[in-house]
Amino acid sequence: MTTDHTPRLYALAASILGFFLAWAGIAAHPWQTTSSAASQSAALETYSRRLNADAALVAALAGRRKAASSVRVVTLPPLTTTRTS
């Protein structure tokens, strides 16, 4: 008496296919919308650009100071006033 293995093979193939489909589905993170992922990436990019710009500006400002002026808060009566020029 011979055993027909065909149904078993079909079942095995179907379960392997199902496993890979489920794996691909989970790996695609379907609960995270495409637009939020894209906006998160754009926000990170903007933040990174701003940090770089700030770092460059602060370095430039610091480098520009030829000589530190000697200044401090005092309680003397003022002789003149600085205001918007």
Place this chain on the structure above:
Amino acid sequence: MIRHAFTAMGTEVELLLEAEDSSLLTEVEAEFRRLETVLSRFRSDSELAQLNEAGHGHVGPELLELIELAVEARTASCGRFDPTVHDAVVAAGYDRSFELLQDAGADPAAAPPRVGGAITIDRTTGRVALEPGFRIDLGGIAKGWAADRALAVLANAGPALVNAGGDIAATGRVWPIAVDAGDSKITLGLEDGGLATSGRDRRAWVRNGEARHHLIDPVTGMPEESDVMTVTVAAGSACEAEVLAKTLFLAGDSQRALDEAELAGIPTVLGTSTGEVLLAGGLR
């Protein structure tokens, strides 16, 4: 102490000198008036106005030096300070000497002019060329520069201070200087160097019912909108202080301006639109 005051370059100029001889004061006043004929954007016969009109030309040593300083400041401030804001300032309504400004009604629908035009300088020939469509306004740097020059002359006679409309250069002693920042009563003692204030509390006007001021954000071409009201900065010279004050004013918000001042160690007094006065850069 001798005190001498006069009006020049569209602002009040005050000279303080601890010396017996006052002859240098009149000499300095004459120099301020001469510089106005070179640097004013409101006088059609000034060297600057003629350069703006033609878009290129040979300029004298003072205008050349100032344009070079302005271009250097643009680079150092990553574009926040920009001498090519001329048309944006005019579009905002500052199209004549400040005391003559009225609500003349600019076109509110007009797009803000571009800022950031190229300036080509040939130092050996003294020739300057502006990118077509751009003109220069040196109002943001000229008064500080003139104050530094005047101080160099007065310092030969004794301790001196030059105040050109709020841009101050001083040397020789501790000069107590009040900071006009809202309700603040802060007084700074400046021994040697410069002090300058940028803000929207003055040189502000109403255009088509909207509040405008003279400090242009080069990115938008429009007057800067933020919670910063005034920024006062101390530096090695009045010219440098003026550039730094404007750069910090255009930081975008008060916290960012304070952070930058703190990180770079720039002595700063910042007044906010809510009346707060905050110190940074080593001032306590």
